[in-house]
Amino acid sequence: MGVPISEVFPIPLAQIDTASPTRDLIDYYILEHPVLGMLAAMLVGIVAAEILRRLGKGRAAAWTLVASAVLGAAIIVLGVRIETPRERVTAATRTFVEAVAAAKPGDVEKLLGDRVTFRTDGRVNSTLTRDWVVGVTRGLGGAFKSHSVEVQDVMLSNDATMAQTRFLSRAEFAYGSWGFVPSTWEFTWRRPPGTDAWRVTSIECLTIYGKPATGDWITWGNKHLK
Numbered sequence: 001m002g003v004p005i006s007e008v009f010p011i012p013l014a015q016i017d018t019a020s021p022t023r024d025l026i027d028y029y030i031l032e033h034p035v036l037g038m039l040a041a042m043l044v045g046i047v048a049a050e051i052l053r054r055l056g057k058g059r060a061a062a063w064t065l066v067a068s069a070v071l072g073a074a075i076i077v078l079g080v081r082i083e084t085p086r087e088r089v090t091a092a093t094r095t096f097v098e099a100v101a102a103a104k105p106g107d108v109e110k111l112l113g114d115r116v117t118f119r120t121d122g123r124v125n126s127t128l129t130r131d132w133v134v135g136v137t138r139g140l141g142g143a144f145k146s147h148s149v150e151v152q153d154v155m156l157s158n159d160a161t162m163a164q165t166r167f168l169s170r171a172e173f174a175y176g177s178w179g180f181v182p183s184t185w186e187f188t189w190r191r192p193p194g195t196d197a198w199r200v201t202s203i204e205c206l207t208i209y210g211k212p213a214t215g216d217w218i219t220w221g222n223k224h225l226k
Contacts, residue, residue, distance in 0.1 A: 188200070
């Protein structure tokens with residue numbers, strides 16, 4: 001049997017203290033998008049150097065350009081070498097969805113928490129367990145002609161041990177004439193302190209074809225359950 005969402009994720013993530021704006025900016029522009037950070041550093045350096053040049057301080061202008069170039073290079077190195085919690089949970093989301101689409105139950109099971117809650121448009125389905133996802137994945141061999149996933153939003157708790165990811169899935173089935181089926185989903189994740197092992201604790205189907213999801217996705221899953 002499933003468990004109430006309040007037991008798995010007791011407080012809506014939006015109500016949990018999130019990272020400070022300063023840390024968010026550092027993560028975004030330096031660690032997650034270092035090219036943007038490098039360009040910003042170079043632009044500031046160029047503007048400052050031009051101001052100094054017009055003030056007749058050519059030597060200071062030259063050193064400012066050098067400093068901005070060094071800073072830009074350092075930002076790139078940090079961005080490449082350091083992976084943020086947001087990047088890790090984003091990658092875990094893609095890995096999970098791709099494993100389901102590729103019918104790899106072992107890979108899916110590794111990313112599931114001990115208990116998983118299933119929701120459809122906010123409503124909890126207490127009849128499903130983590131084993132259901134594994135069984136459905138096992139039965140999906142050859143079901144998809146192509147598949148893609150786009151992570152649209154990631155929200156982290158202040159201590160980066162809880163997260164929610166929202167993503168868009170586009171699936172083209174190997175049978176039928178549905179074409180590409182777009183659907184949006186929201187996963188809740190937990191990460192034990194001191195580890196990088198993100199685990200899914202809640203799966204919610206939000207929309208299918210842009211309309212609020214119904215229980216049809218569960219019915220469809222049951223047909224592939226093995």
